[in-house]
Amino acid sequence: xxxxxxxxxxxxxxxxxxxxxxxxxxxxxxxxxxxxxxxxxxxxxxxxxxxxxxxxxxxxxxxxxxxxxxxxxxxxxxxxxxxxxxxxxxxxxxxxxxxxxxxxxxxxxxxxxxxxxxxxxxxxxxxxxxxxxxxxxxxxxxxxxxxxxxxxxxxxxxxxxxxxxxxxxxxxxxxxxxxxxxxxxxxxxxxxxxxxxxxxxxxxxxxxxxxxxxxxxxxxxxxxxxxxxxxxxxxxxxxxxxxxxxxxxxxxxxxxxxxxxxxxxxxxxxxxxxxxxxxxxxxxxxxxxxxxxxxxxxxxxxxxxxxxxxxxxxxxxxxxxxxxxxxxxxxxxxxxxxxxxxxxxxxxxxxxxxxxxxxxxxxxx
Amino acid sequence: xxxxxxxxxxxxxxxxxxxxxxxxxxxxxxxxxxxxxxxxxxxxxxxxxxxxxxxxxxxxxxxxxxxxxxxxxxxxxxxxxxxxxxxxxxxxxxxxxxxxxxxxxxxxxxxxxxxxxxxxxxxxxxxxxxxxxxxxxxxxxxxxxxxxxxxxxxxxxxxxxxxxxxxxxxxxxxxxxxxxxxxxxxxxxxxxxxxxxxxxxxxxxxxxxxxxxxxxxxxxxxxxxxxxxxxxxxxxxxxxxxxxxxxxxxxxxxxxxxxxxxxxxxxxxxxxxxxxxxxxxxxxxxxxxxxxxxxxxxxxxxxxxxxxxxxxxxxxxxxxxxxxxxxxxxxxxxxxxxxxxxxxxxxxxxxxxxxxxxxxxxxxxxxxxxxxxxxxxxxxxxxxxxxxxxxxxxxxxxxxxxxxxxxxxxxxxxxxxxxxxxxxxxxxxxxxxxxxxxxxxxxxxxxxxxxxxxxxxxxxxxxxxxxxxxxxxxxxxxxxxxxxxxxxxxxxxxxxxxxxxxxxxxxxxxxxxxxxxxxxxxxxxxxxxxxxxxxxxxxxxxxxxxxxxxxxxxxxxxxxxxxxxxxxxx
Numbered sequence: 047x048x049x050x051x052x053x054x055x056x057x058x059x060x061x062x063x064x065x066x067x068x069x070x071x072x073x074x075x076x077x078x079x080x081x082x083x084x085x086x087x088x089x090x091x092x093x094x095x096x097x098x099x100x101x102x103x104x105x106x107x108x109x110x111x112x113x114x115x116x117x118x119x120x121x122x123x124x125x126x127x128x129x130x131x132x133x134x135x136x137x138x139x140x141x142x143x144x145x146x147x148x149x150x151x152x153x154x155x156x157x158x159x160x161x162x163x164x165x166x167x168x169x170x171x172x173x174x175x176x177x178x179x180x181x182x183x184x185x186x187x188x189x190x191x192x193x194x195x196x197x198x199x200x201x202x203x204x205x206x207x208x209x210x211x212x213x214x215x216x217x218x219x220x221x222x223x224x225x226x227x228x229x230x231x232x233x234x235x236x237x238x239x240x241x242x243x244x245x246x247x248x249x250x251x252x253x254x255x256x257x258x259x260x261x262x263x264x265x266x267x268x269x270x271x272x273x274x275x276x277x278x279x280x281x282x283x284x285x286x287x288x289x290x291x292x293x294x295x296x297x298x299x300x301x302x303x304x305x306x307x308x309x310x311x312x313x314x315x316x317x318x319x320x321x322x323x324x325x326x327x328x329x330x331x332x333x334x335x336x337x338x339x340x341x342x343x344x345x346x347x348x349x350x351x352x353x354x355x356x357x358x359x360x361x362x363x364x365x366x367x368x369x370x371x372x373x374x375x376x377x378x379x380x381x382x383x384x385x386x387x388x389x390x391x392x393x394x395x396x397x398x399x400x401x402x403x404x405x406x407x408x409x410x411x
Numbered sequence: 412x413x414x415x416x417x418x419x420x421x422x423x424x425x426x427x428x429x430x431x432x433x434x435x436x437x438x439x440x441x442x443x444x445x446x447x448x449x450x451x452x453x454x455x456x457x458x459x460x461x462x463x464x465x466x467x468x469x470x471x472x473x474x475x476x477x478x479x480x481x482x483x484x485x486x487x488x489x490x491x492x493x494x495x496x497x498x499x500x501x502x503x504x505x506x507x508x509x510x511x512x513x514x515x516x517x518x519x520x521x522x523x524x525x526x527x528x529x530x531x532x533x534x535x536x537x538x539x540x541x542x543x544x545x546x547x548x549x550x551x552x553x554x555x556x557x558x559x560x561x562x563x564x565x566x567x568x569x570x571x572x573x574x575x576x577x578x579x580x581x582x583x584x585x586x587x588x589x590x591x592x593x594x595x596x597x598x599x600x601x602x603x604x605x606x607x608x609x610x611x612x613x614x615x616x617x618x619x620x621x622x623x624x625x626x627x628x629x630x631x632x633x634x635x636x637x638x639x640x641x642x643x644x645x646x647x648x649x650x651x652x653x654x655x656x657x658x659x660x661x662x663x664x665x666x667x668x669x670x671x672x673x674x675x676x677x678x679x680x681x682x683x684x685x686x687x688x689x690x691x692x693x694x695x696x697x698x699x700x701x702x703x704x705x706x707x708x709x710x711x712x713x714x715x716x717x718x719x720x721x722x723x724x725x726x727x728x729x730x731x732x733x734x735x736x737x738x739x740x741x742x743x744x745x746x747x748x749x750x751x752x753x754x755x756x757x758x759x760x761x762x763x764x765x766x767x768x769x770x771x772x773x774x775x776x777x778x779x780x781x782x783x784x785x786x787x788x789x790x791x792x793x794x795x796x797x798x799x800x801x802x803x804x805x806x807x808x809x810x811x812x813x814x815x816x817x818x819x820x821x822x823x824x825x826x827x828x829x830x831x832x833x834x835x836x837x838x839x840x841x842x843x844x845x846x847x848x849x850x851x852x853x854x855x856x857x858x859x860x861x862x863x864x865x866x867x868x869x870x871x872x873x874x875x876x877x878x879x880x881x882x883x884x885x886x887x888x889x890x891x892x893x894x895x896x897x898x899x900x901x902x903x904x905x906x907x908x909x910x911x912x913x914x915x916x917x918x919x920x921x922x923x924x925x926x927x928x929x930x931x932x933x934x935x936x937x938x939x940x941x942x943x944x945x946x947x948x949x950x951x952x953x954x955x956x957x958x959x960x961x962x963x964x965x966x967x968x969x970x971x972x973x974x975x976x977x978x979x980x981x
Contacts, residue, residue, distance in 0.1 A: 125876050132876035138870050138873040152877030203877060
């Protein structure tokens, strides 16, 4: 089947909340998923990602805006008319039906001949690694197996679009990592346009072609995982994707491409400044823990001084907390050798690995 | 954010009706039925009371409410209901606590459950009849054993004890899951902090049970307030209560309006209790009853001495119940109880010849009410719990009205509404069936809603996402999952159709009569043998049908479905 695109056009949805009154579950959300693409909506709980997904599925109706699948306006279609595959957080396996019947359900609804149903069920169960499970009931399966059945049930109908609502959050950490690879693998093989919802940034980065970060009902930034990580458009995205030191700084000079800022009492060249930034403006630097390096204090007289306040040895890396004037910095150091570990209390110099450090404008509260 | 439990808010315009024609048809049909069999009769009742010669009038009310005898009946009703509520809740709590915390062997619990079930499934006045056999003028204990001549059992005391024995199982069933659901770790925690058993009970267990106790008090209060047959048999002239007064006003003095006024007086406390129970007590539960037990207490939560006292109390009450029912059976098998104790099957002969019509009529009516009531309960419960349509809340509340009202009010309202054109149903089986369906079907509604709340909406959404329309989803997914509620609804409607009297006594006719009415007639004519035989027959039939339903349910239940704990639970 030819892959189709999904378009969400300026969709809004309000709920009335007992305590908070009217809340925007989604506010002017616009999302364009290209045919065969895997897009994840990522955000904290309550950000509207699930509501948006459910509007794509047809479980919720938007107050305003349109949903298009394959160029067709499906805003007023029931979920049952949209030809979608939906994988629920709690799997939603029918407890009174066998695994085989669960998977066959959508095919039976489509009135396919029994022989074809049987062969397609067998095929898809084999595809998810559950060959021979037809006669089992869902309560006899482990969480991971139930997850696979839910996946099989969604893809066996050959949906135009595959939708996932936090599908891995009920699994343990190890299984979660394994399943996200399998989901990605399967999606590539079947080339189904996929919209995925999660609050786990690592999961989002692992599976997606593109990520839409949501906050308070709106999409705040869209891009590939490295886009979002290296070029966050806001403090929210910087803090939500990965760990970060947000340091106040001041613009010293602004040129066409980049400029110089002062941070921690030191002038640093940056490749890019916020648009319209002028000398003297207050800005914030997005310093990832691995963009900082610790040097011996004696050898680097020009660098800002700090004191190691805490140290966590994690094997392939060491995480330090360094007090540097007013700031407490998170620093990660890789490939440390046995003799190179810094003791708590030791004096260090902090090096900023520029110049591709993202700079954000000062946010007015 | 997304997990909105039930669709809220009005659907815009009539969009919902066009979207889902099956839904709109079902909603419309249910509203018509509710209008006809719930709203219309009550409106007619109110009209009869407040409408006099074409204008509004409260004269009728004034006349009755200034009558000292009737005012006395009103206060008597409240006093009796309060005492039954207290005594029944106490008994129910003792039973529930003993079973939940006493560490009793399995078979003892089963025996207690069985004995407690008896009053629940019998006609509500069975205990009263057995009381007469035991303590009446020719009673086994008063006359035969103690040799007292001319003992009067009639009055408040016997009515109170009879009602308490009849209704305490309701309290037991309401309190037992709460006690079982209290996490034993909470009590263990209190103990580990140095509290004694008594202190744990006083400061942890009891406070957690208080909403349950209040709830069961209100349930019993309402049951006693509505009880018509027990006072009719046991209260006598010295202790008039409202339901019997309303009945006598109509049948004895042919004063339909007076009866209507008296029944309306009953409405005030009944509605107050219903509102309190639904909107106040039910929101104050600390303990969530999930159907899963919280495990047995890891420590001896009851001191051995206390335990024996509790067990002894339960055994004593159980023995009294067993004794009363054995007496009933015995009375049905002797020539003339209290005079000639030669064994005979004569009374059964009588009920299967002279009483055969009543038996047939009752079975036909119960047999028809059962599926209709079960279907009504499941359908309305499903729509209310799962679908968005205008007036959803109103429909739910309306459906509960006939269930919450004392039977006397419903019976008189039906009598007034369906006696004359435009809708003349008096004397037909239909009026009795409708009464049962709309009075007892709501149990199925409640069970369905409760069950649906445990079934995640995502199951239905999954079905929709796989391409199934709403009808298919209901048939293939929802219905199989709420089958237990359907069967529980069937069971309750059947039991009540076999045993109820308070509403339908106003609706029986020469064409259609009921066993329970026959029993009452026999009691007033002092033909005790046939009354006892009829009672035994009803209990036997109910037992067989319940057994069949639970057997069927066990067989039909798919391995994954929720287990059904009790037919009468919920």
